[in-house]
Amino acid sequence: MATVYVGIDVCKEWLDIHLHPLGRSFRVTNDTAGLRRLKRELDALDQMPRSALHIVMEATGKWHRAVQRSLHADGFYVSVVDPAQVRAYAHAIGRRAKTDPIDAAVIAAFVLATKPEIRPLRDAETQALSELVARRRQIVQMVVAEENRLRMALAKQAQKSIKRLLKALRRELESLDADLDSHIRKSPVWRVREALLTxxxxxxxxxxxxxxxxxxxxxxxxxxxxxxxxxxxxxxxxxxxxxxxxxxxxxxxxxxxxxxxxxxxxxxxxxxxxxxxxxxxxxxxxxxxxxxxxxxxxxxxxxxxxxxxxxxxxx
Structure with missing residues (x-):
């Protein structure tokens, strides 16, 4: 059975969908109701099994992750691709115009040409660990920025303000480290792997x-x-x-x-x-x-x- 490639252009309010090679496009809202309609539309494709559908979307942060998790949980095959690669492909085939429906069609054509690997979705615990690690990195960046400002500040009032903020940021950093310790301890596999790496x-x-x-x-x-x-x-x-x-x-x-x-x-x-x-x-x-x-x-x-x-x- 031939594979149908489903390109999805994700934005905050809408999901634009293009089915290749069927040439069909439609739009649904980016919410629970819209996702239900999308799944119904895909299930109604001449009773095609979900294994014959390959859904692809660009990486757009939290908007694509929510859609990816929902579709993955229902047994669909989902790939997430680099937007820069899709845009380069669009230029290569002479597709200069850029609208959401056009982007959905280009994404579907891109996956047909490149056959990106379908990787397993991160489990909830790994996703939570990733968010904690990312938040720690953000706090460290803020600490470094405030330390640089402290070196440049001349007014005592400004120095006091920066020092207060630095104190709060360092407390938050300690709290995040404790959260990370707790999160790692929940998993015997992570504990062993952390010990091996360190x-x-x-x-x-x-x-x-x-x-x-x-x-x-x-x-x-x-x-x-x-x-x-x-x-x-x-x-x-x-x-x-x-x-x-x-x-x-x-x-x-x-x-x-x-x-x-x-x-x-x-x-x-x-x-x-x-x-x-x-x-x-x-x-x-x-x-x-x-x-x-x-x-x-x-x-x-x-x-x-x-x-x-x-x-x-x-x-």
Missing amino acids: SVPGVGATTARTLLAELPELGSLDRRQIASLAGLAPWTRQSGKWKGKSFIGGGRGKVRAVLFMAALVASRYNPDLKAFRDRLVAAGKPKIVATVATMRKLLTILNAIIRDGRPWQNA
Whole structure:
């Protein structure tokens, strides 16, 4: 049975839907009633089984997540794709106009052309952990911003205001850390995995918890796949005899950010990774290139540690 690709353009008020190759489009409200109507419409497609429907939407934060969870809970196959990739595809096929119905059709055509993988939806506990980790990151950013303002402030009244806010933010940070500790303790698997990850010199609790929340595939993929997922797989530019510099990008930016800091620490305190980075620098590699290579090697090590269930051991 041929697959029907269902492109959904998600916004706060509406869901615009396009069915490819049926060529049918319609709109429903982005609420419980609208989702019920969408499911009825999909179930009424000549009695097609849900396994023959592939639903795709762009990542739009909380709006797409609510729709994704609802459809996934009812047994539909759902993929979430990068909006930048969809827009690039639209330009490639000459589709310059941009409206919600057009976007829904482009999304459906994009998935037909690229066949994105259907990944399992995060469970509620992992989603809650991800939100706690994200909130902690936001509080840390606010603390850093206020500390910078304190260094620049001259008026005593302004300094007092900043210090009061810093005190409140640090209390909130302590409270979030306690919430994270409690959340991790609820899961024996998370407790074991956190202990395994933090056994590696240079990897602290913040890095471990970010990986648990944002990279649940850790330990289940090979080294190339996990590097690609984190956006650490280098891609090259080459044409004829010309060869440009390699770059990294895409993937999960939050994972890449914590791995960068972990790699800097590991380059000082982890004997194996320090030796690895030093060899690259001694061979003439720029320091940032050596650091990125260290990030990739660190991720490979962490992936193997979770896969094998064995803590770090010095070589």
